[in-house]
Amino acid sequence: MSEALGGAVGRVFATAGLVMIPWVLYLSMSLPEKAMDSHWALAWVGLDSCEALALFATGRFLKRADNRCALTATAAAALLLTDAWFDVTAAAPGSALAIAIVMAVCVEIPIAVVCTVLALRLVRHPFPQSGTAEQESL
Numbered sequence: 040m041s042e043a044l045g046g047a048v049g050r051v052f053a054t055a056g057l058v059m060i061p062w063v064l065y066l067s068m069s070l071p072e073k074a075m076d077s078h079w080a081l082a083w084v085g086l087d088s089c090e091a092l093a094l095f096a097t098g099r100f101l102k103r104a105d106n107r108c109a110l111t112a113t114a115a116a117a118l119l120l121t122d123a124w125f126d127v128t129a130a131a132p133g134s135a136l137a138i139a140i141v142m143a144v145c146v147e148i149p150i151a152v153v154c155t156v157l158a159l160r161l162v163r164h165p166f167p168q169s170g171t172a173e174q175e176s177l
Contacts, residue, residue: 086125090118097154104169109161116154123147 076082093115100108123143130139 086118086122090115090122093118094150097157101157104166106161106165109158109165112154112158112161116151116158119147119151119154123151 093111096111097108097115100106100111126139126147127136127143130136
């Protein structure tokens with residue numbers, strides 16, 4: 040990607056982020072405080088399945104010294120932080136909330152931090168390219 044194109048695409052992404060601010064404010068004032076979701080279990084299973092896939096892929100790529108693990112580690116970190124956020128904010132007061140906080144603080148956030156550190160390390164110091172066919176395949 041050329042520097043000019045990268046700058047233009049970067050401006051589009053930055054603008055999109057800024058445009059979302061009024062949308063988020065609108066949502067914060069217009070959404071109901073309570074909602075019933077008929078697909079609640081499916082949503083949680085889907086989120087946790089994506090986390091499992093991202094962690095598995097990160098492990099596979101890392102085991103093969105494949106730099107693509109920076110991408111999957113980043114995805115895993117984002118998914119884990121999202122899971123922690125929704126676990127805590129959706130938990131009922133009492134023991135469910137306490138368990139959600141403990142899981143977030145002791146499991147989800149630390150793993151997300153490890154994934155983030157791994158991804159940042161690989162961006163700065165990638166694995167040497169071996170050029171083998173094995174690394175090219177999934």
